[in-house]
Amino acid sequence: MREKSRYYKIDNKNMAIALSFLLNREFYTFDDKFREGKEIYSFVDDAKFREVLTLACNIRRNNK
Template structure:
């Protein structure tokens, strides 16, 4: 069985910046190994991060109709 990762990867720069600002946390930026020339953004995957991700995702979904 595969162990759960301690990190959550996001491929949207604006979402990463928003979450970083709301959480007052730095995120890591890496080259996307599946899409040459693109970047991915990594956060520590904990309860506070998941709460912020849910709030931002719900807000985005409700306002993009």
């Protein structure tokens, strides 16, 4: 069985910037190995991150 990652990866730079601001944490940037010329943004996956991610996704979903 595959081990759970300690990091959460996002491919939307605007969402990564918003989460970074709300968490007051930096994100890591990597080249996307599946899409040439694209980047992914990575955060440490902990309870605080999940809480802020859920809030941001709910706000985004309710304002479409």
